[in-house]
Amino acid sequence: MIPGAFTYHRPSSVGEACGLLAQFGDDGRAIAGGHSLIPMMKLRLATPAHLVDLAGIADLKGVRADGNDIVIGAMTTQHELIGSDPLATKIPILRETSLQIADPQVRYVGTLGGNVANGDPGNDMPAVMLCLNATYHVTGKGGERRIPAREFYQGAYFTAMEAGDVLTAVRIPVPPVGHGSAYEKLKRKIGDYATAAAAVILAVSGGKVASCSIGLTNVAETPLWAEEAAKILTGSSLDAATVKRAVAAAEAITAPSSDARGPAAYRTKMAGVMLSRALARAKANAR
Ligand SMILES: Cc1cc2nc3c(=O)[nH]c(=O)nc-3n(C[C@H](O)[C@H](O)[C@H](O)COP(=O)(O)OP(=O)(O)OC[C@H]3O[C@@H](n4cnc5c(N)ncnc54)[C@H](O)[C@@H]3O)c2cc1C
Numbered sequence: 001m002i003p004g005a006f007t008y009h010r011p012s013s014v015g016e017a018c019g020l021l022a023q024f025g026d027d028g029r030a031i032a033g034g035h036s037l038i039p040m041m042k043l044r045l046a047t048p049a050h051l052v053d054l055a056g057i058a059d060l061k062g063v064r065a066d067g068n069d070i071v072i073g074a075m076t077t078q079h080e081l082i083g084s085d086p087l088a089t090k091i092p093i094l095r096e097t098s099l100q101i102a103d104p105q106v107r108y109v110g111t112l113g114g115n116v117a118n119g120d121p122g123n124d125m126p127a128v129m130l131c132l133n134a135t136y137h138v139t140g141k142g143g144e145r146r147i148p149a150r151e152f153y154q155g156a157y158f159t160a161m162e163a164g165d166v167l168t169a170v171r172i173p174v175p176p177v178g179h180g181s182a183y184e185k186l187k188r189k190i191g192d193y194a195t196a197a198a199a200v201i202l203a204v205s206g207g208k209v210a211s212c213s214i215g216l217t218n219v220a221e222t223p224l225w226a227e228e229a230a231k232i233l234t235g236s237s238l239d240a241a242t243v244k245r246a247v248a249a250a251e252a253i254t255a256p257s258s259d260a261r262g263p264a265a266y267r268t269k270m271a272g273v274m275l276s277r278a279l280a281r282a283k284a285n286a287r
Contacts, residue, residue, distance in 0.1 A: 003041035010053045014060070014139050014166055017052050022141050022164030024050040030166060032075060032114035035106050036123075060113070060168060063087060071137075072170045074113025079104070081112060090174045093181040093199060097128050100183065103191045116149070117167045119157040122193035126153060127215030127223035128183060131199040134172045140165040153222035176211070179203045180286025182278040185217070186270050188261065194218040195261040196270035198250075200278040202233070204286040209233050214278075218261075219254040219271045226250040229275070238283050246279075247272040 011017040021028050029048035031037050032055070040046040054060055060075035063084050070091060072081070078098040081087060087094050101107055101115070101124050115125040116136065129136075129149035136147045141164050149170075152160045161167065175181070185197035197217035203210040212233045214226040229250040236242040256267035 001042045003038070004044065004047040004049075006041075006048055006051050008051050008053065010056045012056050012058075014057060014168055017054060017057060017166050018139055018141065018164055020050070020052045021166065024048075024052075025163050028052055028163075030054055030117075032111040032117075033077065033106075033109040035102070035110040036114060036118045036120060054113075054166065066171070068174050070172050070174055072112055072172070074111060074117070074167045074169055076112050078102075078107035078110050078112065078115070082107070091132065091172060091181075093128060093132070093183055093201065094172075096181070097124050097183040097199070100124060100185045100187075100197075106191075112170055113167045116152075116170060117159065117161065119153065119155075119159045121156055121221055121223060122218045123223075124183070124185065124194065124197060124217055127197065127217040127225075128199045129170065129172075129215070130223055130225040131201050131213045131215035132172050132175070133213065134170050136167055137169040137171060138165050138167050144168070146171070150225050156221040175201050176203045178287035180282035180284070182281035182285070184274040184278040184281070186274055193261075196254075196256070196267050196274050198271060198274035198278045200275070200282040202279070202282050202286060204283065207237055209236055209238060214250060214275065216250065216254065216271050216275070219256040219267055221255070224253055226253060226275075228253070233279070238279060243276060243279055247275050250275050 028050040031051045061073045081098045115123045134149040181201045183199045186195045194217045199215040202212040212230040216224040229246040232246040251272045254268045256264045258264045
């Protein structure tokens with residue numbers, strides 16, 4: 001339970017952080033809130049020789065509007081997401097999801113950037129980002145790249161980021177006014193990672209689904225965007241038969257492992273149950 005020895009660095013700019021990470025290569029690691037990385041270090045599943053702390057970089061904080069997008073700095077904490085009035089009004093699923101992550105102690109320091117950059121399929125925000133069609137701003141040796149969240153996740157703990165990269169912000173297109181949303185998460189107890197979870201954003205017009213997007217958490221090596229299921233629902237009134245077909249399509253793309261949270265078949269079924277509940281709640285809160 002004691003991490004290996006490391007040298008601590010505290011850069012004050014993104015450029016400095018990228019330079020340090022590029023210099024250290026595989027021996028270096030960015031640290032944000034530390035609430036995923038430090039437990040890994042204590043278990044010796046990560047043994048970086050250099051830790052590059054992003055906490056001193058003011059540019060990585062804050063929530064701002066940019067046209068029809070909201071741009072959230074990577075070092076914005078989950079607690080700050082919960083307290084943001086613009087987010088609560090425009091993208092309420094972020095607040096709802098943040099409230100289901102861990103406990104207040106973790107949320108005070110755990111960051112949005114750390115949650116989405118980590119690559120752990122158990123993290124809750126990545127599936128929400130797929131659902132919202134977010135884009136990640138990543139700065140590395142070649143300058144800034146913008147990577148769609150839907151192309152970012154490659155495998156458990158493997159992402160499109162390269163050594164020397166810093167994720168600086170998350171850009172989210174604001175969903176239509178009056179949209180409905182929900183994040184339904186099955187967990188064994190408060191503070192646990194998901195057995196399965198589903199994020200839904202939908203817009204309703206004239207009693208029919210005008211647009212729909214679905215993300216699934218912890219039922220594969222990566223978060224999943226359930227594109228086919230959303231297509232089935234679009235144009236429907238979310239009648240029981242169509243929801244059943246969409247749930248089956250979503251379950252079909254899952255590939256969970258059997259673990260302490262349950263056997264694989266159970267977790268797939270729970271993804272379907274979470275999706276049904278999220279659809280019903282998103283429909284009810286759409287205007
Ligand atoms: C008891 C407990 C329960 C938890 N439960 C949940 C849960 O239910 N759901 C959930 O989603 N999470 C959960 N977490 C994880 C928590 O939300 C973490 O805080 C979060 O996943 C990582 O954010 P962080 O800022 O702490 O990142 P860190 O731990 O500092 O970093 C995580 C990884 O991301 C990299 N990284 C971080 N920021 C950047 C960046 N800006 N650019 C490049 N790389 C970066 C780091 O190098 C590291 O590899 C839990 C944690 C604990 C301790």
